[in-house]
Amino acid sequence: MAGRIPRDFIDDIIARTDIVDIVDNRVRLKKAGKNYQACCPFHNEKTPSFTVSQDKQFYHCFGCGAHGNAISFIMEFDRLEFPEAIEELASFHGIDVPREKGQGQPDPNKRAQLEDDFALMEQVSRFFQQQLRQHPEKDKAVEYLKSRGLSGEIVKQFDIGFAPPEWDGALTVFGSTPEKQQQLLDLKLITENDKRRRYDFFRDRIMFPIRDKRGRVIGFGGRVLEEGGPKYLNSPETRIFHKGQELYGFYQAKQANRKLTRLMVVEGYMDVVALAQFGIQYAVAALGTSTTPEHVQMLFRAVPEVICCYDGDRAGREAAWRALENALPYLKDGVQMRFLFLPDGEDPDSLIRKIGREAFEQTLDNAVPLSEFFFENLTQRHHIGTQEGKAALRQEALGYIEQIKADNLSALLQEELDIKTRGHLASAQAVNRDMGSVKKFDSSRPVRTAISPVRKLIRLLLLRPQLATSNPEVNPQPLDEQLSQGLKILKKLHHFCMxxxxAHTGLVLEYFRDDPDGKHLNKLLHADHDADETNPDKLYKDSFSRLIEQQLHARFEQLRVKNSLTEDEKREFMLLSQTKMTYTTE
Incomplete structure (x- = not known):
């Protein structure tokens, strides 16, 4: 596997990037005082509330709360994963992304090889599109597409093509040298028999290019035109194509929807294309496999709502249950997964042609929620009219619920389980749940009061990291973390700023992106953004003075309630008692 991207490179590319250039290439910005403004690209609005600070290299929307640095913006706007966002930013600057050496580090020439692979796949895709327009037998392919009700516009949108019936169509065009033929073999564009004869892998088929999240062609799906052979033939696994990690139509859905809020998982290429033609441009398809954990993560990172569409027969419901099982560890509060089971003999392509877009989307709105399908499936396996059946149901259900990391959803499913298994088992479970609800004190969490001195210091350093070096007398490092909530985070942030x-806000956020405490920093930035612009140096020093007072008061109370004190603690207690305490705990 590829090595990690060095931290120094990430810091350097953030330092050389102007977030205004990155955002303005995607959303037209207007100057507004010292900042820039636009209507937020992450929610619908008529009055601009999206602000980009060139000084802080930070964006913030006062409407929906979206915020972050240049990398965060690329990830959210282009819907890329972190490494892909770094690649995109590096491409913007015209530089290569280095990788740290480690076990399994690829050959130094692998990057060039992969780029050549992507270029060849794009050329082959264009070749198939050209064949659909020019090949002597193109009419049968065109007639098939027309018979499926596809328009020329939708065929062009999805770059659909035609693999000619000849045995060596692609081989002749792209296999001019032994090296090129080996590359075609590696990418499974041609194949070789036992007699070492080479010929095209796809022949006489409608061709659907499969693109990754960045729009690069990584494989193909081919639909047979006449009887004989498998109905659909997909590219085998290659060094650039891993079917369990990709979804057909995902790239097109991102391109068609500036703000993608829903994705619908269907079974076939033709379903995705037909739905898009009717205006449902948020359908994706698994590539000849069930919905995998990697698919689920990809979906939940992209949208808050996922609808899985299956046949209503036993096989369809079994496939839906497998998708549910794969989704459980990745469910989070704020997202929902639902299931749509189609009438007998229907698929999304046929159904939308019968009832139209409006009625079809209404069926999506009425799709079965995950929780309902979860209990519907489990209660069919157990006889809950008996205590033994209730016990068996509870045991199996809890095994699934424990996989869910979304606190609210997990609690709601447990409540529903209690109702369905009401009795002594439910009572015992309720007692255990109540006992487990007592939370331990966590000194690493920032205090929630808006005027907490620790909270104020953290916010000030986030917005103006230079406060640390310009005020060296403010030094939280010697303070006791047990006496002030959030002090551990403040120390780490202060050390980085020193x-x-x-450093600017964008660089600080990037440094703490993978830090367990990074989420607390983002929460502090989310609230009252830019509220600390007036005399920040004085506010910074005053907040530190209040923190010292808080520490002294907390230490006094710690000693006061202690049963017995050492001689040193007695002297310390007397000294604290003589100190006039002006700080009041909040």
């Missing part, structure tokens, strides 16, 4: 005198 070591990086020229």
């Amino acid at each position: 070591q990086n005198a020229s």
Whole structure:
């Protein structure tokens, strides 16, 4: 596997990037005082509330709360994963992304090889499109597409093509050298028999290019035109194509929807294309496999609502249950997964042609929620009219619920389970749940009061990292983390700012992206953004003075309630008692 991207490179590319250029290439910005404004690209609005700060290299929307640095913006707007966003940013600057060496580090020439692979796949895709327009037998392919009700516009949108019936169509065009033929073999564009004869892998088929999240062609799906052979033939696994990690139509859905809020998982290429022609441009298809954990993660990162569409027969419901099982560890509060089971003999392509877009979307709105399908499936396996059946149901259901990391959803499913298995088992479970609800004190969490001195210091350093070096007398490092909530985070942030005198908000956020405490920093930035612009140096020093007072008061209370004190603690207690305490705990 590829090595990690070095931290120094990430810091360097953030330092050389102007977030205004990155955002303005995607959303037209207008100057507004010292900042820039636009209507937010992440929610619908008529009055601009999306602000980009060139000084802080940070964006923030006062409407929906979206915020982050240049990398965060690329990830959210282009819907890319972190490594892909770094690649995109590096491409913007015209530089290569280095990788740290480690076990399994690829050959130094692998990057060039992959780029050549993607270029060849794109050329082959265009070749298939050209054959659909020019090949002597193109009419049968065109007639098939027309018979399926596809328009020329939708065929062009999805780059659908035609693999000619000849044995060596692609081989002749792209296999001019032994090296090129080997590349065609590696990418499974041609195949070789036992007699070492080579010929095209796809022949006489409607061709659907499969694109990755960045729009690069990584494989193909081919639909047979006449009887004989498998109905659909997909590219085998290659060094650039892993079917369990890709979804057909995902790239097109992102391109068609600036703000993608829903994705519908269907079974076939033709379903995706037909739905798009009717205006449902948010359908994707698994590539000849069931919905995998990698698919689920990809979906939940992209949208808050996922609808899985299956046949209503036993096989369809079994496939839906497998998707549910794969989804459980990745469910989170704020997202929902639902299931749509089609009438007998229907698929999305045929159904939308019968009832139209409006009625079809209404069926989507009425899709079965995950929780309902979850209990519907489990209660069919157990006889809950008996205590033994209830016990068996509870045991199996809890095994699934424990996989869910979404606290609210997990609690609601447990409540529903209690109702369905009401009795002594439910009572025992309720007692256990109540006992487990007592939360331990966590000194690593920032205090929630808006005027907490620790909270204020963290916010000030986030917005103005230079405060650390310009006020060296403010030093939280010697303070006791047990006496002030959130002090651990403040110390880490202060240390980073002292070591990086020229850091801005965007660089700080990037440094703490993978830090367990990073989420707390984002929460602090989310609230009252830009509220600390007036005399920040004085506010910074005053907040530190209040923190010292808080520490002294907390230490006094710690000693006061202690049963017995050492001689040193007695002297410390007397000294604290004589100190006039002006700080009041919040």
